[in-house]
Amino acid sequence: MTDIYSCAKQHYDWAVNLRRYFHVHPELSGQEYKTQEKICQELQLLGVSFYKAAKTGVIAEIKGGNPGKTIAIRTDIDALPLQDACGQDYQSENKGACHACGHDGHMAILFGTIRILNDVKADLAGTFRFLFQPSEEEFPSGAKELIAAGALDGIDAIIGAHIWQPVPLGTIGISYGNLMAAPDKFQIKITGKGGHGSMPEQTIDPILTAAQIILGLNTIVSRNIDPLDLGVVSVGSIHAGQAFNIIPETAVIEGTVRSFSEKIQKLIFNRIETITQGICAGNGATYTIDTVMERPAVINHPAYTKAIKDAVDLCESNIKAKEIAPVMSGEDFSYYLQQVPGAFFFIGTGSAKSTYPHHHPKFDIDEECILYGMEVMARAAILLAKS
Incomplete structure (x- = not known):
C-alpha cells in the first residue's frame, strides 16, 4: 500500500x-x-x-x-x-x-x-x-x-x-x-410601564428590572450547580430605550446556556424562569421567555x-x-x-x-x-x- x-x-x-x-x-x-x-x-x-x-x-x-x-x-x-x-x-x-x-x-x-x-x-x-x-x-x-x-x-x-x-x-x-457543550439560547422580554425619566414613580422601569434579572442570572452557576458539574450562563445583549430621558415600555435580554447533561440544562432554565418571575412580580412587570435548545x-x-x-x-x-x-x-x-x-x-x-x-x-x-x-x-x- x-x-x-x-x-x-x-x-x-x-x-x-x-x-x-x-x-x-x-x-x-x-x-x-x-x-x-x-x-x-x-x-x-x-x-x-x-x-x-x-x-x-x-x-x-x-x-x-x-x-x-x-x-x-x-x-x-x-x-x-x-x-x-x-x-x-x-x-x-x-x-x-x-x-x-x-x-x-x-x-x-x-x-x-x-x-x-x-x-x-x-x-x-x-x-x-x-x-x-x-x-x-x-x-x-x-x-x-x-x-x-x-x-x-x-x-x-x-x-x-x-x-x-x-x-x-x-x-x-x-x-x-x-x-x-449544548449551546442553548434564551430571550427574556420584560414589559413595564414607560414614562418620563424625571417621574420614575409613575413608571414600571423595565431597564431596572432587566438589570436585577441579569445580576440574578449570574448567581445560577455559582449557587445552584455543583462545582464539579459544568454549566455556563452568559448574557450577550440587552436592548431597551431610545432616549436618555424616557423610561421605555420594554427591555429585551438575550443570552446563552451551556451544559453537558439534561439535568443541568433543566436546572438552569428552571432557575432562569424562577428568577425572572420573582423579580418581575416584585417590580410589577410582566415577562415572556423564549428558548432555543437546538443542538445537544x-x-x-x-x-x-x-x-x-x-x-x-x-x-x-x-x-x-x-x-x-x-x-x-x-x-x-x-x-x-x-x-x-x-x-x-x-x-x-x-x-x-x-x-x-x-x-x-x-x-x-x-x-x-x-x-x-x-x-x-x-x-x-x-x-x-x-x-
Whole structure:
C-alpha cells in the first residue's frame, strides 16, 4: 500500500490552495451555493461520485477494493457574518463574510483525506462517505438536514474534527466523553410601564428590572450547580430605550446556556424562569421567555476516540494526541453522534502564525495543521473501516 504520509505530503500544497480559495470566497449559512459548486467541481476532477443534498451541501463516496465497514467523515462549509481582517493575500473578498472559525481549513483537510483514500482505495477495506455540511454556525442545523437526506444511511461510524486555536500546533486534542457543550439560547422580554425619566414613580422601569434579572442570572452557576458539574450562563445583549430621558415600555435580554447533561440544562432554565418571575412580580412587570435548545452536547464514544488516538500513534508526521478538558463551545456534530457511534476531535493550530481566537476578525490558521489533519483523518478512517 502507498504510504499515507507520503500521500499527505504530495497533496498538501493542493489542499492549502483550496483552503485559500475558500477563505477568499466565504459564504454564510444556507447561502453556500458557490462553495457547493466548487466542491462539486473538485470532486468531479478527482473522479469521486457525489450528489447535492440539504440545499447547499454535498455527499460523496469512495469504495475500497475489499469488504469492510462504511465510515462517514464530515466537514462544515459555512462562514461567519464578520468582516475579515486577517491581512493576508487570501483575505475574504465577500464583504461581511469570513472563515474566522476555520471551516475553510476543515474543507481542505477533508479534500486532502479524499485524495489520500482515493489514491489507495484498491488496497482498502470498506466504504468512505464524505459529508460537506452547510449551516453549522446558525440555526436550524445543517446536520439535521443532511441526516434527513440520508447522509447516515448504512453508516457504521462517523468521525469529524475542528481546527482549534487553543490547542498547540502538532497536537491532536481528544476526549473519551464530553467534548463540546449544548449551546442553548434564551430571550427574556420584560414589559413595564414607560414614562418620563424625571417621574420614575409613575413608571414600571423595565431597564431596572432587566438589570436585577441579569445580576440574578449570574448567581445560577455559582449557587445552584455543583462545582464539579459544568454549566455556563452568559448574557450577550440587552436592548431597551431610545432616549436618555424616557423610561421605555420594554427591555429585551438575550443570552446563552451551556451544559453537558439534561439535568443541568433543566436546572438552569428552571432557575432562569424562577428568577425572572420573582423579580418581575416584585417590580410589577410582566415577562415572556423564549428558548432555543437546538443542538445537544458533543459526547464522544470512547472506543472511537481510542481509534483516533491509535491513528495518531501511527502517524509519521510530528504530532501527538493529548486528552483535553471539555470546552463550552457548541457543535452540531452532536446530531450525528446521536444516530451512529463515532468521535470528534481537535486539530491544534496554535502557533506564532495563529494567535487570534476563533470568531475574531484577524483569526487565521497555521496551515501546517492541514497536513496533520489529512494524515490523522485518513488513518483513522482506514482503521475504523477494517475493524
